[in-house]
Amino acid sequence: MTSKPSVWVSRPTFPDVVARLEPHFHVSAEPEETKFTSAELAAKLAGCDAAIVGLKERVGATELAAAKRLRIVANLAVGYDNLDLAALGAAGIAASNTADVLNESVADYAWALLLGASRRMGAAERWLRAGKWHATEFKGWLGTDVRGRTLGILGMGRIGQAIARRAQGFGMPVLYHNRSRLPEATERECRASYVGKATLLRESDCIMLVLPLTPETRHAIGAAELAQMKSTAVLVNVARGGIVDDAALAAALREGRLAAAGLDVFEGEPRVHPDLLALDNVLLSPHIASATTDTRRAMTSVAVDNVLAFFGHGPHAGHPPNLLNPEALAAAGVTFPPLHHFPTHQ
Numbered sequence: 053m054t055s056k057p058s059v060w061v062s063r064p065t066f067p068d069v070v071a072r073l074e075p076h077f078h079v080s081a082e083p084e085e086t087k088f089t090s091a092e093l094a095a096k097l098a099g100c101d102a103a104i105v106g107l108k109e110r111v112g113a114t115e116l117a118a119a120k121r122l123r124i125v126a127n128l129a130v131g132y133d134n135l136d137l138a139a140l141g142a143a144g145i146a147a148s149n150t151a152d153v154l155n156e157s158v159a160d161y162a163w164a165l166l167l168g169a170s171r172r173m174g175a176a177e178r179w180l181r182a183g184k185w186h187a188t189e190f191k192g193w194l195g196t197d198v199r200g201r202t203l204g205i206l207g208m209g210r211i212g213q214a215i216a217r218r219a220q221g222f223g224m225p226v227l228y229h230n231r232s233r234l235p236e237a238t239e240r241e242c243r244a245s246y247v248g249k250a251t252l253l254r255e256s257d258c259i260m261l262v263l264p265l266t267p268e269t270r271h272a273i274g275a276a277e278l279a280q281m282k283s284t285a286v287l288v289n290v291a292r293g294g295i296v297d298d299a300a301l302a303a304a305l306r307e308g309r310l311a312a313a314g315l316d317v318f319e320g321e322p323r324v325h326p327d328l329l330a331l332d333n334v335l336l337s338p339h340i341a342s343a344t345t346d347t348r349r350a351m352t353s354v355a356v357d358n359v360l361a362f363f364g365h366g367p368h369a370g371h372p373p374n375l376l377n378p379e380a381l382a383a384a385g386v387t388f389p390p391l392h393h394f395p396t397h398q
């Protein structure tokens with residue numbers, strides 16, 4: 053006898069979106085945000101055929117050791133540094149992300165951080181709330197304009213390109229650096245010029261980081277890179293903590309070697325480096341660049357689509373649209389939908 057496969061959803065999302073799974077799966081969705089230990093996560097993964105997980109679930113060989121039924125892990129994020137793709141591939145387990153649906157929201161938020169940090173919005177609001185506003189000073193709270201200044205984008209994937217397109221509205225020339233140069237037509241559309249990393253750091257007034265976190269990009273911005281930037285520059289990170297050496301950044305901000313920063317992500321988050329918390333010239337937020345209702349719903353929908361497609365259902369049946377490890381699956385002989393019979397779940 054066979055029964056429906058089961059899907060575990062690691063965090064509360066949008067029940068009406070997740071309900072699309074119900075005709076085909078037993079769905080078990082966590083009712084509350086929970087930080088699972090590695091052992092708890094391993095137990096959850098051992099009990100399902102598909103998992104929809106978030107960034108705080110770090111899935112590696114240890115967590116997969118007992119996951120004998122697991123066929124797909126759908127990440128609720130475009131970044132997937134929480135997934136060990138080698139371990140998933142070796143186990144013949146598919147991995148997917150939520151590429152594309154969050155590009156515009158994240159690009160908007162990067163601009164919000166750039167403008168907010170340049171115009172000192174965080175510190176000014178704290179000052180007002182502390183009841184310190186007794187008179188309006190003509191020379192109080194002076195910030196810097198972004199209009200006409202040079203924007204440097206490090207990491208020019210689809211989010212970087214969405215950021216670049218917005219720069220036209222601010223009359224800002226755009227420099228970018230990326231692993232590979234973009235096609236000419238895309239450069240033209242983004243009005244962005246390809247430069248080496250050192251040139252970008254040296255010549256940009258505003259620098260936005262949109263790189264994935266990998267062993268190669270860890271501390272891509274450290275003390276040496278900060279030393280190459282203008283002391284008037286503003287740095288924004290909407291990518292991942294760990295790309296920036298937070299201690300070195302705090303020192304540069306404290307010592308006036310960098311004007312300001314806007315940070316949505318941190319090394320070791322949710323912990324924030326205490327030196328950053330002590331500074332007024334950094335605008336901080338809790339990893340929310342993609343957090344709009346529409347975008348988080350769309351991200352949930354993409355994760356659901358990938359699970360459905362993997363098991364042969366929905367508009368992409370048999371072709372999960374955001375697979376991260378197709379080569380590893382092909383090498384492991386994995387087929388969509390999986391050709392096994394599901395055990396009866398008691």
Ligand code: DGY
Nearest residue numbers: 128129130131154342
């Ligand atoms: C992503 O999708 O990678 C974001 O950082 C999480 O919202």
